[in-house]
Structure formats: structure tokens, C-alpha cells
Amino acid sequence: QVQLQQSGPGLVRPSQTLSLTCAISGDSVSRNTVAWVWIRQSPSRGLEWLGRTYYTAKWYNDYDVSVKSRITIFSDTSKNQFSLHLSSVTPDDTAVYYCARASPALNSWSQGTLVTVSS
Amino acid sequence: DIVMTQSPDSLAVSLGERATINCRSSQSLLYSFNNENHVAWYQQRPGQPPKLLIYWASTRESGVPGRFSGSGSGTDFTLTISNLQAEDVAVYYCQQYYGTPYTFGRGTKLEIK
Numbered sequence: 001q002v003q004l005q006q007s008g009p010g011l012v013r014p015s016q017t018l019s020l021t022c023a024i025s026g027d028s029v030s031r032n033t034v035a036w037v038w039i040r041q042s043p044s045r046g047l048e049w050l051g052r053t054y055y056t057a058k059w060y061n062d063y064d065v066s067v068k069s070r071i072t073i074f075s076d077t078s079k080n081q082f083s084l085h086l087s088s089v090t091p092d093d094t095a096v097y098y099c100a101r102a103s104p105a106l107n108s109w110s111q112g113t114l115v116t117v118s119s
Numbered sequence: 120d121i122v123m124t125q126s127p128d129s130l131a132v133s134l135g136e137r138a139t140i141n142c143r144s145s146q147s148l149l150y151s152f153n154n155e156n157h158v159a160w161y162q163q164r165p166g167q168p169p170k171l172l173i174y175w176a177s178t179r180e181s182g183v184p185g186r187f188s189g190s191g192s193g194t195d196f197t198l199t200i201s202n203l204q205a206e207d208v209a210v211y212y213c214q215q216y217y218g219t220p221y222t223f224g225r226g227t228k229l230e231i232k
Contacts, residue, residue: 104174111167
């Protein structure tokens with residue numbers, strides 16, 4: 001059974017970088033045919049797919065165009081985890097952030113972290 | 120981006136009755152290379168992450184009760200919950216995984232009448 005454990009701060013100052021990490025147990029971050037995804041949820045935006053990383057002979061990333069200039073998703077195979085960096089945050093980035101496993105539907109989710117952007 | 124439009128926004132159904140939730144996509148989600156519709160349905164209870172119910176439009180995830188079923192093809196999809204139980208109160212979302220970004224519908228809130 002795959003489990004995803006998120007970590008990271010719940011409060012980020014405006015213009016700073018939001019950083020979250022998702023530790024994987026029960027699977028490998030470099031498994032072929034699986035992607036590792038970040039999603040956020042807010043009352044105004046609903047569920048929003050932010051991007052993914054996956055390994056097929058080499059590492060690939062896809063990002064939602066709305067955050068593409070600010071987002072980085074990357075993996076750490078030695079720790080079997082993947083991370084989200086979202087730079088230059090504003091209060092509009094306040095949301096519950098989830099990491100998830102996609103094969104290709106999202107069949108495992110973390111519990112989520114409420115990240116508030118406020119000074 | 121592919122737009123997923125769910126209806127209705129909310130729904131109240133009596134225990135033991137059937138609930139039907141619809142989802143329409145802005146383009147076909149039927150992928151010719153595998154002849155599958157790239158659509159999933161999720162259930163989200165308060166304070167919980169979404170839970171996968173259905174993928175490939177009609178394949179039930181392991182452990183999901185048989186009263187949940189998915190149907191449809193192309194651009195029109197339906198989630199049906201038969202014999203509604205109290206624990207089915209939740210918000211239900213459709214999602215397409217045909218093309219990135221893999222967009223979601225806005226959700227349908229299901230309540231007991």
C-alpha cells in the first residue's frame with residue numbers, strides 16, 4: 001500500500017518561496033508508468049493540478065501554464081521523495097496542497113497541508 | 120486547457136435511492152491508441168483528500184463498493200450511486216487525464232434528503 005507523507009511550513013510570507021516535500025513509502029519515485037503530482041485546492045479555484053514529475057529513461061516534468069514561471073517539481077531518489085517549490089507567492093496561492101501518485105488516475109493522496117500566504 | 124463541467128452543483132437524494140452526477144468535457148477524452156476514455160471520478164469527504172472511485176470512465180478502483188458505477192464516452196460521462204448510503208455524503212469530482220493540465224470539474228455536493 002502506497003503512503004505519501006507531506007512536510008513543509010503552513011505559513012509563507014508574500015514574495016517568498018513555498019516549499020513542500022512528499023515522502024513515498026510502498027513505491028519508488030523512479031518507477032516507470034507512475035507520475036508524482038502536486039495538486040492544490042481552494043474555495044475559489046477548486047482542485048487545481050499544478051504539475052508532475054516522472055521517470056521514463058530520464059526525468060520529465062509537466063507544469064500548469066498558470067504557474068509555469070514559478071514552479072519547480074523535482075525528485076530525490078536517495079530519499080524516495082519529491083518536492084514542490086513555488087516562488088513569488090501571493091495570498092492567491094493560499095490553499096490546501098496535496099501530493100499524489102498517478103497511474104494515470106490519482107490513486108494515492110497525501111492528507112494535505114494548508115498553506116497560508118500572509119505577512 | 121480541457122474544461123470539465125459538472126452538473127448539478129448539488130444534489131439531495133433519499134437513502135436507498137439512486138444519485139446521478141454528470142460531467143461534460145470540452146473535447147473528446149477517448150484516446151484512440153488505447154480506446155479508453157481518460158476520465159476518473161473521486162469522492163471527497165469533509166477534511167479528507169479526494170479518493171479515487173472510478174478510472175477509465177467505468178473501471179471501479181479496488182475496494183470501492185459495487186453501488187458506484189461510471190459510464191459514458193467521448194465528452195459525456197456519468198457517475199451513478201445506487202442504493203445511497205449515509206456514508207456517501209461527500210463532494211464528487213470528475214477529472215480528465217487526457218491532456219495536461221489534468222483538469223477537474225468543480226464538484227457536486229451530495230446530501231441526504
